[in-house]
Amino acid sequence: MAQLAPAPSPRGVPEATVARLPLYLRALTSLSDRGVATVSSDELAETAGVNSAKLRKDLSYLGSYGTRGVGYEVEFLRHQITREIGLTQDWAVVIIGIGNLGHALANYGGFASRGFRIAALVDADERRSGEEVAGLKVRHSDELEDVIETLNISIAVVATPAHAAQAVCDRVVAAGITSILNFAPAVVQVPEGVELRKVDLSTELQILAYHEQRKNGAALALTAEQAVELAKAVRG
Amino acid sequence: MAQLAPAPSPRGVPEATVARLPLYLRALTSLSDRGVATVSSDELAETAGVNSAKLRKDLSYLGSYGTRGVGYEVEFLRHQITREIGLTQDWAVVIIGIGNLGHALANYGGFASRGFRIAALVDADERRSGEEVAGLKVRHSDELEDVIETLNISIAVVATPAHAAQAVCDRVVAAGITSILNFAPAVVQVPEGVELRKVDLSTELQILAYHEQRKNGAALALTAEQAVELAKAVRG
DNA sequence: AGTTGTGAAGTACTTCACAGCA
DNA sequence: TGCTGTGAAGTACTTCACAACT
Structure with missing residues (x-):
């Protein structure tokens, strides 16, 4: 075609x-x-x-x-x-990694009202399997591929620890997922054609810190050239 | 100056x-x-x-x-x-709104290791006051200005419901904060000189949905012009 | 009279491709 | 020789300013 x-x-x-x-x-x-x-x-x-x-x-x-x-x-x-x-249809989402953040995402009300349906929760920790979160039973990550296929999942939300993120992404991509939202603080590589977006909490804070430093430290953060300019200006 | x-x-x-x-x-x-x-x-x-x-x-x-x-x-x-x-110094952060997301942020380990110290948690709900989350006592939002001044807070993380976000931002700005990270799904206006970054979970999903739709619906999503082109191409 | 829709100009960012240096 | 640092070219986005239209 x-x-x-x-x-x-x-x-x-x-x-x-x-x-x-x-x-x-x-x-x-x-x-x-x-x-x-x-x-x-x-x-x-x-x-x-x-x-x-x-x-x-x-x-x-x-x-x-x-x-x-x-x-x-x-x-x-x-x-x-x-x-x-594309919000006239609704999109089935799986959340992978049900730690603090995964919990929060599962309970976040803003998704449903905007065309997204959280269809499954998956975690690698067996002790979590069967636990109920936001009205859904947590499934073990062995079932990940099965869940994606059976529930017709379109979007994977990755909320695992950093070290697990690449492996999880590889698996969901192999299972046919082409849209991933990554919350894990890790660089993840995906093949051409897979859309990967990342939300990184500490990156955002670091960008704020950068600007904050420029504001507060204006006088301390002079470059050599600026110091020369300043000296000239002061002399008149 | x-x-x-x-x-x-x-x-x-x-x-x-x-x-x-x-x-x-x-x-x-x-x-x-x-x-x-x-x-x-x-x-x-x-x-x-x-x-x-x-x-x-x-x-x-x-x-x-x-x-x-x-x-x-x-x-x-x-x-x-x-x-x-600017990570050679550490930055004191207040998290405002200790719901699911605020909890997750408070417990997120990635901050401390990257030069950010969560110095206070604040919530408007009196029933939460005094509750301990991530080793910190939740303070009532009446104390917000006091907390910011006393603890020398540089960055405010807003994790309140959407309807409260603007008022909270107004208050922290009035208290001297110039860096805000907003998780509330609301448009917030801040004065010149205040750095505002936003993280919006459902916006990210919507961007993914847009691209997903383009991929899946290629044949269904033809514009009139493209349909004409296609017809021409098929005819030879 | 008032507001959209858009070429054209302006700005910011990315990529190329190679001079300059270890 | 090999890799950085950077002008120059290319691309993407934003803003201007006004013609087109109701």
Whole structure:
């Protein structure tokens, strides 16, 4: 079978835009809850926390869903974005690694309301097998491949310790999974065609620390060149 | 006092580079643990999961820490990056909202080993006050400002429900915090000069769903134009 | 009159490819 | 010889500013 487009985004929606669609969806849901029927790009951008030129450009990749001189119909636009992201169907998710974080993810209410169904929980520790978490029995990781196939899982959430992450990813990929969300603080390699996203808590804190240091230590963190500039400035 | 540079990054390290420094640091730590003393940009890039041109360019913003023809000295480079990020000091963190996620974050071992010290836990629910989590007593959110000042907190981690997030951020900013990591699924506005990063679990899943849909539904997701192209191609 | 949708300009990031140095 | 450090070229994203439309 010939491929029509180079794998992702047939209509060529930029990756940066895709990453913002969930944000717009949330803003629209919030407006909808407040009973707002129509919204301008300025107002919607404000609600979503982006600038309006960017918002309009982003939406233009999906189609012409607004009305000039008026704005966007909230429900209509919400439906279009929902469809674009693929949330008109629901996606079965397996969480692998039921430690503190896995527990928290299993109990996180935000998934179900957004088109994701946590279909299975898996852990390598036999003592956890059978334990009930968030209304689901934890299964032993021997059953991982079986669970993925039987329950028609599309997305794997990896919440294992770092040392186990690569092996787990290898197994779910071999079982046919092509979308992985990795919480383990480890570099994981996956083959071409498998989408891997990572959420790394300490990385985020480190980025904050970097900026915090720049703010506090401005005077201490002068480079040699800046010191020279400063000296010149002081001399007049 | 005159500002020497436009607030962040005196030496002008690009934001994209800053976001990768933690990755390099982790790769170097792993090499160091394995007893590797020297590493080439190719090897380090492989370990960190990026390409080597990008790695060399990134490192070049920090200085010339390698040796041509040889590579980088692992311990030395690790120290330089640690210093650049600001992890030679440790940073006091408060976690606000001790639900499932807050619990998981409090118990997450990865922070301490990377220069972050969880100094306080705060929750709005009075029934939680005094409860011990991860060796710390949960304090009531009335004490938030006091905790921040007394314990010299630099970074606030917000793990509250969405509806409380903005108010909490307003309060910590008023108390002098300039770095916030937000896990609440809400758009939060902060003043200029406050660094806000967000981690949004369902957004990540939605991005995966988007790509998953493109893969599976290739044939179903044809646009009108593509259908015409396909028809032409089939006709010959 | 008012707001979208979008070419064009501007900015940021990535990759190439090789000069420069150990 | 081999590998770093970096200008230059290429790509992706953002912002501007206004024509097109209701």
